[in-house]
């Protein structure tokens with residue numbers, strides 16, 4: 001299916017500094033906490049937008065579920081006092097109406113809501129032909145089409161000020177990240193939708209404060225257009241996501257140390273880059289030659305096994321190949337997990353090819 005979104009770039013609707021830094025507490029808890037946090041954040045020049053959750057989607061009922069509509073008034077006060085734009089998560093029609101009543105600047109849709117196309121469709125219909133900017137987090141599960149589907153539903157409703165937020169994906173182990181970044185997914189999203197602005201939410205990826213600088217730097221190095229970071233005036237007292245919220249001082253230090261690579265730098269370095277890229281293209285061509293040669297040998301082996309009635313998969317041989325490959329690869333400084341993944345992918349394809357050959361020869365015999 002052809003995917004094309006009609007999107008207005010961030011710089012055409014938002015006068016905030018670049019990269020776009022959105023910061024604020026996971027949840028609005030009290031008026032004082034909102035105002036104190038907003039005022040501390042407003043003193044950090046890189047930050048353009050203040051965020052706070054008003055309705056909190058919690059895993060279990062009974063946990064703190066957000067302060068509700070009264071929190072919107074606190075956010076409006078914070079906007080008045082600081083000049084920061086304000087962003088709020090919405091999950092249903094009532095939330096949207098309340099945000100419109102309070103003239104909230106930017107909405108975002110959370111990861112759990114994006115996983116549900118019924119909710120997204122409903123939200124898209126209510127927002128139809130409004131001019132409000134909407135940020136759409138990735139769904140909890142690593143399904144790029146679900147994410148694209150949500151972006152398309154909103155865009156088809158006439159929402160053009162759209163930003164995708166990469167906040168990582170549920171992983172069973174939860175280690176070392178609360179939500180696995182799976183960088184290949186936002187990279188693929190950008191490949192499919194080059195004009196879509198993508199920012200990163202390192203707080204929900206990391207689940208703790210230690211890993212936030214690394215993840216944020218990686219997002220910047222990949223060319224993402226901004227960050228959404230949770231900050232609380234007293235992080236240790238936060239009612240939600242207590243382990244991952246930075247203090248305003250920590251946010252400032254971390255933003256001051258962030259390396260932002262500009263497009264200008266890339267242009268200056270373009271020549272050296274072109275040379276290296278042509279080396280890569282050449283190496284990729286060689287890699288393809290070698291892979292296709294390996295597959296031809298695999299086919300010969302498949303025919304031989306079929307002829308002599310030997311099973312396609314031989315555990316002893318596979319263990320030997322695997323062990324040698326990893327040992328030799330490691331000696332060349334390659335990552336073990338990468339080697340295992342690569343060899344397993346090649347092996348899976350080899351088994352598939354041999355199974356095809358087994359079928360093909362039996363088919364011929366029966367004719």
Ligand code: PEP
Nearest residue numbers: 026053110111112167204
């Ligand atoms: C949040 O940003 O506070 C939030 C609930 O995030 P997510 O939807 O990514 O879980």
Ligand code: MN
Nearest residue numbers: 026230240241
């Ligand atoms: Mn949170």
